[in-house]
Amino acid sequence: MTRSLYILPLLPLLSPALCAQEAAGVVLVIHGGAGAIDRKKMTPALEQQYRADLEKALRAGHAILQRADGTSLDAVEAAIKVLEDSPLFNAGKGAVFNREGRNELNASIMDGKDRRAGAVAGVARIKNPISAARAVMDKSPHVFLIGAGAERFAAEQGLEMVSPLYFWTERRWQELLKAEERAKKKDVRDDSESLRYLGTVGAVALDRAGNLAAGTSTGGLTYVRAGRVGDSPIIGAGTYAENEACAVSCTGHGELFMRHIVAADIAARVKYRKDALGQATRAALDALPKEPGGAGGIIALDRQGNAVTAFSTNGMYRGTITRDGKISIAIYAE
Amino acid sequence: MTRSLYILPLLPLLSPALCAQEAAGVVLVIHGGAGAIDRKKMTPALEQQYRADLEKALRAGHAILQRADGTSLDAVEAAIKVLEDSPLFNAGKGAVFNREGRNELNASIMDGKDRRAGAVAGVARIKNPISAARAVMDKSPHVFLIGAGAERFAAEQGLEMVSPLYFWTERRWQELLKAEERAKKKDVRDDSESLRYLGTVGAVALDRAGNLAAGTSTGGLTYVRAGRVGDSPIIGAGTYAENEACAVSCTGHGELFMRHIVAADIAARVKYRKDALGQATRAALDALPKEPGGAGGIIALDRQGNAVTAFSTNGMYRGTITRDGKISIAIYAE
Numbered sequence A, B: 001m002t003r004s005l006y007i008l009p010l011l012p013l014l015s016p017a018l019c020a021q022e023a024a025g026v027v028l029v030i031h032g033g034a035g036a037i038d039r040k041k042m043t044p045a046l047e048q049q050y051r052a053d054l055e056k057a058l059r060a061g062h063a064i065l066q067r068a069d070g071t072s073l074d075a076v077e078a079a080i081k082v083l084e085d086s087p088l089f090n091a092g093k094g095a096v097f098n099r100e101g102r103n104e105l106n107a108s109i110m111d112g113k114d115r116r117a118g119a120v121a122g123v124a125r126i127k128n129p130i131s132a133a134r135a136v137m138d139k140s141p142h143v144f145l146i147g148a149g150a151e152r153f154a155a156e157q158g159l160e161m162v163s164p165l166y167f168w169t170e171r172r173w174q175e176l177l178k179a180e181e182r183a184k185k186k187d188v189r190d191d192s193e194s195l196r197y198l199g200t201v202g203a204v205a206l207d208r209a210g211n212l213a214a215g216t217s218t219g220g221l222t223y224v225r226a227g228r229v230g231d232s233p234i235i236g237a238g239t240y241a242e243n244e245a246c247a248v249s250c251t252g253h254g255e256l257f258m259r260h261i262v263a264a265d266i267a268a269r270v271k272y273r274k275d276a277l278g279q280a281t282r283a284a285l286d287a288l289p290k291e292p293g294g295a296g297g298i299i300a301l302d303r304q305g306n307a308v309t310a311f312s313t314n315g316m317y318r319g320t321i322t323r324d325g326k327i328s329i330a331i332y333a334e
Helices: A046-067 A074-087 A131-138 A147-157 A171-184 A255-259 A260-270 A275-286 B044-066 B072-084 B129-139 B146-157 B171-188 B256-257 B260-272 B277-286
Strands: A001-007 A021-023 A026-033 A106-113 A117-123 A144-146 A201-206 A214-220 A239-242 A246-252 A296-301 A307-311 A313-320 A328-334 B001-009 B019-021 B027-036 B106-112 B117-123 B142-144 B201-206 B212-218 B239-242 B248-251 B296-301 B305-310 B315-322 B329-330
Touching: A021 A275, A021 B277, A026 A046, A026 A296, A026 A307, A046 A201, A046 A328, A074 A106, A074 A131, A074 A144, A074 A201, A074 A214, A074 B277, A106 A131, A106 A239, A117 A131, A117 A147, A131 A144, A131 A147, A131 A214, A144 A147, A201 A296, A214 A239, A214 A246, A246 A260, A246 A275, A255 A260, A260 A275, A260 A296, A260 B260, A275 A296, A275 A307, A275 B142, A296 B106, A307 A313, A313 B212, B019 B277, B019 B315, B027 B044, B027 B072, B027 B239, B027 B296, B027 B305, B044 B072, B044 B201, B044 B315, B044 B329, B072 B106, B072 B129, B072 B201, B106 B129, B106 B239, B117 B129, B117 B146, B129 B142, B129 B146, B129 B212, B142 B146, B201 B260, B201 B296, B212 B239, B212 B248, B212 B296, B239 B260, B248 B256, B248 B260, B248 B277, B256 B260, B260 B296, B277 B296, B277 B305, B296 B315, B305 B315
Parallel strands: A117 A144, B117 B142
Antiparallel strands: A001 A021, A021 A307, A026 A201, A026 A313, A106 A117, A106 A214, A201 A214, A201 A246, A239 A246, A246 A296, A296 A307, A313 A328, B001 B019, B019 B305, B027 B201, B027 B315, B106 B117, B106 B212, B201 B212, B201 B248, B239 B248, B248 B296, B296 B305, B315 B329
């Protein structure tokens, strides 16, 4: 079902090969971030936890898609909520800390049927930012709400609100302290080192009615400047869905994905150039400026159930599930 | 030099005709917002003020483009600063008030040469948001900064900071009070009425080196929910520049432009479908959902100096200037 398409052995140490895989008959694809995944730090027990949470997210989405009236939007939201609630991923509970020791969460969701969309950025009191993005789409005339205004809207809508302390985890705090130490030694204010940590969660789904949906949620970058927003809440950059093209969720060096409007670019290549989805996804990823560690990863799905996972980092937490429940989960380039 | 391409006489009262004009030999195009411009309220004296400020903006950008080393980025920033400093336009000084009686300003800028970009949203203390967007692009590794974090960055960079009171104008305050009164009568919390006011400023430019740039700046929507961000600071939605395609700035019902990623869609049609710029611009605007009053307007420019202005509202403040300084300014569909 899953086959490696090609691996370019370019700059093996600096820029990992672009790895792309395709699968058919898929109804849900998820990712838990692409980046420099350190195999030495990955114990078998920890890897098992990652796999278990990815599987839980896939099954949560799949349960919805199995229903006669289950929508791809609901499946995307349900899958991402599982990943947001896990402390393992850089979204929701496991969000990283910014330079001021705070969590700033961003998320977006899009309906491929009518290109409605919702997004939030710079929020710290909403337990599940993906549900806030959904509420912006469904319950307001807007697409994008930020900061305190977004939090007040979420509270008005009855979403679960939490103290910012909910997002505090020992692991992320230690990552922040280490990043601060590195930054102080080099005495740089906006060091690119802070851009090296890549992580975000996302999902793309296809329902029985033939509608696509996409969603992305992130905690941003460790030790990043307060107020920085990446591609995750940007419709067209980190998230995009259009039935006539595809559904896409991105993860990686957000600034590159924003400048190249990657998610919408894949859809444009499919619509206007008539590229196959795998070709469009690889081309869009390959068009990003090359950088040490790789730019990031992409998941994409079309109405025929063709799924693509592609990344230029050394790994991407990812999984697919087919209509009949067959699960495939992977972490490294395999 | 300027010729009307076509005017569709569809739904003359509800949805104004799509009006598109093209011109050649242009180095700078600006807009001061598209929307329902009330001819009855437009006195000859007021119209003259609008035309004078549009001309001032065109000349500020043109002066830069006349220099051997003048860049399109500098021209875009200079032209937009003139419009931000004018109380007439909904950007900078003339920004409208949100539902909480505050101004929240958004802006973005993009370099067509290397697709670098910068943007700010939800700021209230930066005199010229377009210069803050430029600083994010030039002086940080980021693309998008929001809220207090963006303001602190701008202050660190030495940009001119102001009290939020700087953005208070009697005209906008009266508009807010009227909008609040209308909203209270109807007892709606997110009334679409608040979406009817359309206004934003933008510029696209071409320099002697053949580089394109685009920028957009806005004060948002009168009486809108606090924290709402429209298309103006979103790279790909309200602003986009890529030398190999075109430079674009949009104005109008921001949510539609975000969902349809309009600025990048025009570039994609040029790149992937090989559409002429005028055709691509009209098609992207025409693809937006139809609504009363029209969706908004677009300015676009390519490396050959072909300029397009298109809008589906009853008017758009707009102007072009050619390499040799010939100015064309218009407000209504003419």
